[in-house]
Amino acid sequence: MFDFLSLTLGGTPPAEPHGQIAHLEWQWLDDGVLELSPRRSCERAVVLSAGIHGNETAPIEILNRLVSELLSEGSVLAVRLLVILGNPPAMRTNTRYLHSDMNRMFGGRHGLFIASGETERAWHLEQHMAAFFQRATAVGATSRFHFDLHTAIRGSHYLRFGLLPSLPESRTPSMLAWLESAGLEALVFHQSPGGTFTHFSGEVFHAASCTLELGKAxxxxxxxxxxxxxxxxxxxxxxxxxxxxxxxxxxxxxxRVVRDLIKHHNDFRLNVAEDALNFTSFGYGDLLAEESGQRYVVEHEREWLLFPNAKVANGLRAGLMLVEESDREARGLIGC
Ligand SMILES: [Zn+2]
Structure with missing residues (x-):
């Protein structure tokens, strides 16, 4: 049986684009896009993706291991499964992206970027996901999940954490139980929509979705x-x-996210060390960033900084500011 990652990196699809083994059927849908279907009915449709950022290799290796186990019949398949290696050209060059960051493009936002291989790929991945969920629904697999696996650019006070869209599907008790079991140290709840792959799957297909951040690239x-x-x-x-x-x-x-730090001007400057860890905390009144005479200061008693990056293009996010949920608020989230 073929090795999913090797064929994707080599740009060489299998000689036959589909096949079957004892307990499943597989179909190579596109470069790095593989659908696996059990030969019995099931309730769940699951999308697992990695490599939306090409240099985030640990999750790619984990997904490939899971696929290899299924294809070698070392494990059984109990769901309709779509596995996506997001950006093969960037994976081949061990870079985050070649032209533009794909994880800002979903939900049709690729149309806002200068056309590139990545805008085209984001559009294709949206189409693959739509068709997959449609096929799964047609055979009764209506319970939808999407986990998009990443690693962070920098070190972190929490090595493993999840980012969840501002949608009820990602906050159900069963989803939270899964996240607890996955060895995550922290969860971050967005409060507004965004262009990530998991926002797209949650918003458009009502999948329970989460971006998993696993270690450092x-x-x-x-x-x-x-x-x-x-x-x-x-x-x-x-x-x-x-x-x-x-x-x-x-x-x-x-x-929960309380503010997106948006870079508007070329003179944008973050007031944190170059090697500051994710989840570095700040106190009320601390200066976070400044640009063109504007100052951004901490507004809560304590805020935590995630994904600081002053090098993003103007108009994009240079960091997320978080506050910690109280136990009462967390219980409220579980119930919604
Ligand atoms: Zn990433």
Whole structure:
């Protein structure tokens, strides 16, 4: 049987674009896009994606391992599954992207960017996801999930965390139980829509969706995947129908986004060290950033900074500011 990652990196689809083994059928839909269907009915349709940023290799290796297990019949398939390696040209060159960041383009926003291979690919991935969920619904697999796997550019106070769209589907008790079992240390709840892949799947298809951030970007073969075993086991349980791993970590921290720091001008400057970790915290009144005479200061008693990056293009997000949810607020989120 073929190796999904090797064929994708090589740009060489399998000789036959579809096939079957004892318990599943597979179809190579596109470069790095593989659909796997069990040969029995199921309720769940699951999309797993990685490599939307080409240099985020640990999740790509994890997804490839899960696919290899299924294709070698080392594990069973209990869901309709679409596996996506998002940006093969960037994966081949170990770069985040070649022209523009795909994870800002979904939900039709690719039309706002200068046309490139990435705008075209984002459009194709939207079409593949739509067709997949439509096929799954036609055979009764109506419970939808999407996990988009990433690694962060910089180090983090929390090595493993999830980002959830501002949609009720991503906050159900069963979804939160899955996230707890996946060994995440923190969850970040968005408060407004965005152009990420998981916002798209949540908004358009009502999938329970989450962006998983697993460690820091390293080249292929340099990752310590043992750090992400709980996440891998939880994904395996999701697609094979096994029990979720027991959580062995302290209670998960919950944050919500209170502000997007948007870079408007070339003189935008973040007031943090170049190597500041994700989830670095600031106190009330601290200066976060300034540009063209404008100052951005902390407005809550304590705020946490995520994804600081002053090098983004003008008009894009240079960081997210978070506040921690109180226990009462977190309970309220579970109930909604
Ligand atoms: Zn990423």
């Amino acid at each position: 390293l080249p292929f073969g340099s990752n310590d995947l043992s750090q992400f075993l709980a996440a891998e086991q939880a994904l395996r349980a999701l697609i094979s129908g096994g029990t979720l791993p027991e959580r062995s970590l302290p209670a998960i921290k919950r944050f």
